[in-house]
Amino acid sequence: MREISRRSALIGGVGALGAATLGGVASAAAGRTATPFTLGVASGDPSPAGVVLWTRLATDPLADDGLGGMAARTVQVEWELATDERFTRIERRGVETAVPELGHSVHVELIGLRPGHCYYYRFRADGHLSPAGRTRTAPAARSITSPLTMCFASCAQYEHGYFTAYRRLAEECPDLVLHLGDYQYEYAPNVYVAPGGNVRDHVGPKTTTLANYRQRYAQYKTDPDLQAAHAVAPWVVVLDDHEVENNWAGMVPEKPDPRFAEKRRAAFQAYYENMPLRRSALPTGSEMRLYRRIGWGGLATFHMLDTRQYRDDQACGDGTKSCPERFNPKRTITGAAQEAWLLDGFRRSRARWDVLGQQVFFSQKDVQVGPGERNDMDAWDGYAASRDRIVEGWTSAGVRNAVVLTGDVHAAWASNVHKRWSDPDSPSVGTELVTSSITSGGDGSETRPDTEGVFKENTHLKFFNNRRGYVRTRFTPHEVLVDYRAVQKVSTPGKPVQTKASFRIVDRIPKLFRRV
Template identity: 45%
Template sequence: MGQVNRRAVLLGGAAAVSAAALTSTLPSWANARTMAAAPAIHDPFQLGVASGDPLPDSVVLWTRLAPAPLNPDGFGGMPDASYTVDWEIANDQAFSSVVQRGSATAARASGHSVHIEPVGLAPGREYFYRFKTSGYLSPVGRTRTAPAAGAAVDQLKYCFSSCQHWEEGWYHSYKGMLADNPELVLFLGDYMYERKSGRAAAELNPRRLAFTEDVTTLAQYRARHAQHKTDADLQNAHAMAPWIVVFDDHEVMNNWNGTTTPATAERKANGFQAFYENMPIRSTAKPSGSTIRLYRQFAWGNLARFHLLDTRQYRNAQVPDPSGDAGPACTDMRSTSRSILGTAQEAWLLKALETAPAKWDFLGQQVFFATRDGDGNKATCESPDSWQGYEASRDRIAKGIVDRKVPNPIVLTGDVHRHWAADLRRDYFNHSDPVFGSELVTTSVTSNSDTASDPSSTWLSHNPHIKYCRGKRGYVRVTATQAQMRADFMTVSDTAEYDFSKVTLAADRSYVVEAGRPGLQRV
């Protein structure tokens, strides 16, 4: 029997099960089985563990075997063989009350990743899980199931983040999340970057990529994901709570869309496959070539419903950036035939919004929804990669929300590397148009860590619906109750500083929205 792995993780800011409790005696279920003739491997759980996509009776459990994560062949140092991976899920972190156990095959064709989907779990409760293969035990992860459908829920605390370029900083935001101890984490895109840093002050980047070529092959996508996964803070955050993840553009390439330009079908297929292999998502999202189904919904009892959107895969091609001009590009951006979601996804979302089984509807997606107007002139246009580049598509969703009287809609956004808070209107140039919802935009975890200036007073006068902007790194912490939703915009003082004792992480600004009363109110 191989040596037992003695690593433990942090759960909710407190020490998890001790190494001795984990490994002093191998449990009876961990019988060191591997597939016939599979070569011995050493310390295969270097990418940690994760869980995600929680349902009332199920949650995805994930790991990927990689004893040498940065190997350029993308297989993480794994031999050309399949391995049996045992798993178990328990009521307690000492695993004295195991509720389910089983085994799965980690195959080379799937990058030796494992996605377990246990069913029959109790709703709305905490569980602990772990894996074992070749004599090694994984770190312990903590997860939870969603509350039962329609169950009375008083409060939900969750965090959301996006954009974590490896080179451009340390992932201190996840230390903050560990201290926050949320029940759920949402990640809204750019989990990894397919290209090297474009930061203006590149010499200040505190970390280096294993290889700097643009990622195009499956092996490269696998290796780039693996390098990101080696970050200890990211691993601890994954082991703390279930995640719900979607991609944006850099998981494939910058500003790709629903056509084969600039990203070819082959490149999309490679990016999608590596994304699936490295994320705790369900088998329903397993890609088929250059297609993957990522838009989906999750409910949290009668309190919250999450609609996770895909604003990349089905969108029409972006028009050339009009840079605030009026002309043909604006006509194209406003064409009623253009969509950022595609016909099927738009219909799916609008159908879901016909009912309101929960107090809050959160739309988790990638790019800016509200208008950001540079000159106060409705005839000009800008931001073609955002929902502004697909005005008719945005208006169909906004009209659907208003017509259906969705009581408390909140859009959650990533992508733009700044914190923003905005109210939503049908007509952003009519400053008295009724507010029907709000948008919370998280800054990046690390990407573009150069300091960004805040908007000018003149710019803000054109955009009174925008209440806040801050060009620092961080994440957003949300606490939802039946009476209100509170958003705390958390910021990190320095992502280039490794020593966290020299870093300040705190709420820079907070807002609430009262249930039944649209609009952000500063706390």
């Protein structure tokens, strides 16, 4: 990254920047060439002193070769950071080189910014100006004075509906957004069909190559509702299965595939290219380091987990079933290194709230009514000993408040986390908040016929809703306020958002309290 000093830079402002000549490229070029900023802008992974700014250049985003219409040459991309949305108070300027080897993506890692501060940013390339985005740095270490509004989401199947929930999330103006996986889906058109039918189509075949994955991300990122959600606040992202393929585990694909390692390598590269991630996440072959911690002053620590890349294969052939093998103490969903990292983080934490940002259902969920059990082998139920070690880890470390955030299941749930699942009278030692999907599953419903029996079998479960949406939270030193937000339909765009349920988690009281 080459940074231009404020003293030598030109005057900021949307009008001024659009009319000026920057880097020797006249703005008149905008009238002759297509804009390369069709995929929007984003920011992510904030720290007290910095944040990542992202864009990816694509003049023809849906091109079959995955190159987005860009020539096989480097492009100089100028960026600006300001303290006001009109860009009259420029804090930083610089130039980043977008290279074809990384899909002409841009990742600007800023340092030396002010803690707990709001900034605005934009890019310029080939005479074109990008949309502006808003971002912010995390508060200073140990600071707990400022509340945090954080929204989290997952599971956006483009074919199943319109991304209205992303638009409504943007309208919440959160300080931070967590995306917990299934940002895009790998299926060929009309293979994965929502109840009632799909309302729009995937472009291209099933994703198996780097070109396929790049094209698929580009299709999703051209959606204006998703672009609005990215532009409103910094995101912290982790992937789940569909960024590669359904229900993969470690180096084991869902179905036998001798080229799976090659597919995973392509999927990881495309994920990095399309997300506001730091260079520490740049893949090495088919490996990618995504588990990390994001601190929000002394108020919250977000332990972002990767429950796909290091897990053992699903027990008993996957699916929902009765499976004694799920209790095998050697089975892991995190891998040994990530588990040790997480447990060490619990021991070192001084945060008011320790939050696990992760992908699959954490709490036990027995779906068999009556004697016996049937559990989801793809969730933590399939790795029961691994889950027990995590729960024991935060309790023995004296974590003040443990909150688990979850995606994956295309429905909203809320749960108390008990110390011993076999004993419903054992103390609650944490809470789990499960977001519904953005679109996956289509319009959905208020309930499902099977949920009444599930609640009887699992008294720690406190809420269910099958509409599409996200979860809005507000963290303070004394409590977390939780609102389950949903739109009634995704089969038609533009529907309003409603609050389906609200909860309160009180400091040092690890259970959910319903708010009216």
